[in-house]
Amino acid sequence: MHKVWLIAKREYLERVRTKAFLFSTILIPVLMGGGIIFEVVTSTQSNSTSHVAVVSQDQRLATDLQAELESSKDTKVFVDVISPPASGTRQELNDELADKSLDGYLWVTPPSQANALPSFAYTPRSTHDKALKATVDSALQTVLLHQRLTHEGMGASDVASLMQPLQVDTTQAGKAADSTSSYVATAILFLLMYFVIMLYGMNVARSIIEEKTSRVFEVLLATIRPEEMMAGKMLGVGSVGLTQVGIWLATALLLTATPVVSSMMGGAAHVSLSGTELVFFVVYFILGFLLYASVAAALGAMTNSEQELQQLNMFLVMPLAACFFAAGLVFSNPNSTFSVVMSLIPFCSPLLMYLRISLQMPPVWQIGLSIVLMLATIYAIIWVASRIYRVGILMYGKKPTLPEVLRWLRYS
């Protein structure tokens, strides 16, 4: 273990000291932060008060719509009522759209026969403003239903109580949790792992290829075993990635914690994690990363150049992506046999076991087993990879035969 530590320490220090590390640590959050601020600024602009006109012969319908729209919770809408329209109204409205003082207008054409519905035409200034269109649509639905019910002879208070929005509380045995939040947290874990594995897993592979070309391995192999070297490299290079991601996440947390940003974000992307969940998040993230980094190490051991490596890098993320698809099934039924089995497969445990934990705490033995299986798999992959490595570099490209591999295994 001491030598694994030495190798890891060297890799870590040599990489963290480089200018490339410094730049990417600073630049990527700056770029991402800039992107977020841009997003927030532009979205708050579109979320500021919208200005809509309702044009109708039927004044009652028009004012009901106005009331419904202006009471909308999601967006602030300021509504002009034009009833009845004059002959130049449409032209005026189109001019207002053009000079951006109006965001859209709803034109209600009266029905040609009695008992038929009027026809509605919504003309937005920008077809991209889907949120406003949706608000107008839903307000229209509500008002029409309201009218219809009143028309059928229902009292105003009955209609009001009938149309009150329904509140459904989701609670689970043992804990009160928002399952959407669990899913979002799993999705974040997936994205984080995907990103970190692509970015840093490949670095592990590259560093092993580099060792082959620099020929330092011959000196190292006279003092340490190949698996010690592999494990050291994986931990060292991996820790560099974790350090960088750690710095980024800490910065992100600090930024979102400040009142300014959280008010700007409107509390929209709110994911709450309990203390236990946070611990599991970190544990499964790190174990998952190490597991996939060991696969990267094996890929590095098998290949001799960056190009060869590129062709194999799908093996790195495909299992993870497959697990993400399985996550949907686990989400709908976290305690089914399928979910239990899938979440115990080491390549899936980081995502699926975490998802199950955040949905409903699985039995402790399952969590323990998943962690033990992951550690065993990491060890096994490193062990096999180190054999491939040693045979690969010393056999001059010759593929090892089974008896040869068995002799390698015996001799260490």
Place this chain on the structure above:
Amino acid sequence: MPIVELQKVRKVYDTKVAVNDISFNIEPGTMFGLLGPNGSGKTSTIRMMIGMTVPDAGSIRLFGQPFTRKNLHRVGFLPEERGLYKKMKVMDQLIFLGQLHDLDAATASKRAHGWCERLGITASIGKKTEELSKGMQQKIQFISTLLHEPELIIMDEPFSGLDPVNATILQDTLVDLRNEGRTILFSTHRMDQIEKLCDAISLIHNGNLVLSGGMREIKARYPNNRVKIAFEGDASFLSHPSVEEAKNYQGHAEIKLRDGDNGQGLLAAAVGNARISRFEVIEPTLEEIFIEKVGGNVDA
């Protein structure tokens, strides 16, 4: 008790026999030369000695015990393919390699400084390895194999690629280490280098052990039956009865004596006829012995 014992060691790559039942022993405190042309199996033999590869047959014992990685900390190994971390500073690199041999950082640093001074590269200590010349890098690698003060030093082609001045510095260092009691094995394809350095040698050709033993003993096995004479005047002494074969060039002659003759009769005859400026009984060189053994097919 020999420090290194190889007993019928065999290594086959695919269909090529790289090492064919080679046996030799290395006694403590000696300098041992492993000789052979390129591709003769020197590196394959050395790799098995330090456990980097496994023999297909035969046994290897180090320090009187069957091979075990536990004994590797008593061995200093310089591989044929040199490799150092290019971006690392010289001293960091030496300390790192020392630590891998179970030294603490302070000891490694102290010894590394001592060695850099001894080999005259103190000025380069703070530089990155990639900024140094090849010879300089080789010295650093040389130092890295000695930091943990190994009892057995194994060096694969330690002098290749070095200029004569630096090669001599490293040779002298190895002699010093041998005189301190360390056991040294090094391989080379340059047979002229080895004669004055080694106490014992093994000669390998195409994976086969051609010749093995103490340097003096080997030389003694081959008679000193050749004479070089530089002379002026009558060359009739070349038909002296002790001469088996003679080649007369302008002003000097190369003579092969009959077996058992020590050349003294020839010298007397020559002095009587011509003016002799040089008379030398020549020891066979290792290269000549080697050529005689393998039939001339040497590509080194």
